[in-house]
Amino acid sequence: MENIMKVDGSNKNRNNGIGWVIMYKDNIIGKGNFKIEGKYEVWELELIAIIMGLLVIKKRAKVNVYTDSQVVLDLWHKLIIDNRMWSTRRIWNVKSVGLWRWLKFLIKKFEWDLVFYKVKSHSGNLGNDWADNLSKSALMAKEDKNLIIIKLNQKIDWEYNLYWKKELIKDAPREFYKLYNQWRYKAELLSLDMCKYYRLNNSMEKVDWHRSIKIIMKAFNDENTDKNNFDNAYNVKNFLEILPVATLLNKRNPELYESGRCIRCNYTTETWTHIWICDQAETSIIQIINAAFENLKNKLDEIDFRINYNFHASLLYILNEKSKVVFNGRIFHEAIKGIVNERLFLEIEDKVFKDNIASFVEDIMIWPENSCGVSDARDLMNGK
Structure with a gap:
């Protein structure tokens, strides 16, 4: 059985929503959406949507994943398909590496056969538009007993965490250190x-x-x-x-x-x-x-x-x-x-x-x- 999964992520004013739709042929056989706490870019939300959607897929299933995020697609090929950039020096240049480690672990555990495809956003594609609507409804929902709210940095077992002033840093650590040093040098200069x-x-x-x-x-x-x-x-x-x-x-x-x-x-x-x-x-x-x-x-x-x-x-x-x-x-x-x-x-x-x-x-x-x-x-x- 070959499943098709289409995902989307939305954010506005630090409110985040994700949505996913699972299809078999032209029939929708599963869907879901979540509100995500924290500060995330849209591509990160799409990656979270992929992970959450995969959790309802059976072991050893073949899944075609459709996303409109080129960033997710590029990193998927570099980190998972080509299995590159996992050395400490290189992986510290990747933002939200914990999510990718989580996805890699799940793929190995459940033996999924995943293929990623790029889909144009808002192109009238049935499944993609469904996922978009689900993510936006989660984004805009304020009080809904049926809506699940997830705070990822409390739920994921990260290999390492980088904090600055008690704030979790999701940026690539090496890039963050470069920016931090620039800020520090500027402050020292102005002093x-x-x-x-x-x-x-x-x-x-x-x-x-x-x-x-x-x-x-x-x-x-x-x-x-x-x-x-x-x-x-x-x-x-x-x-x-x-x-x-x-x-x-x-x-x-x-x-x-x-x-x-x-x-x-x-x-x-x-x-x-x-x-x-x-x-x-x-x-x-x-x-x-x-x-x-x-x-x-x-x-x-x-x-x-x-x-x-x-x-x-x-x-x-x-x-x-x-x-x-x-x-x-x-x-x-x-x-x-x-x-x-x-x-x-x-x-x-x-x-x-x-x-x-x-x-x-x-x-x-x-x-x-x-x-x-x-x-x-x-x-x-x-x-x-």
């Missing part, structure tokens, strides 16, 4: 006295810190070479505004550097913000921005990404506005540091566009190494 302005104004301006840190620490994550070591030192000192400008050199050695005036215009005090806007600079900041914009436009044209208004003018306007995270600076000063201000995304919620804006910011950041009157960034680093 420094020289980052006081960032700390006090962090909530006033939305910054994409994930993309910003990737730009600033790019050389650090590359190969260990003299150039990359220098680039990393330059980027960090540039971010912290401790490049050897005249005012800083005057404070360090007033006998050698008698004045804090700009060595180019000899008029204004040379601060970190001034060196990028000095009117005696070899290259103006507007030239740098325009050159970076041409690169951005070419990249967007290559992928046929169109914006139906003059976004060049919009970016220029935003970049020239006063910054809330750089003291006495503008948003283009943030870009020179490698900071990606979320306003530059122009309210466009597209990952590809956001990545290209981050690349635009990086182009602005790396220009000053050989511009703004500084013939070589090494000269500035060495105080020449």
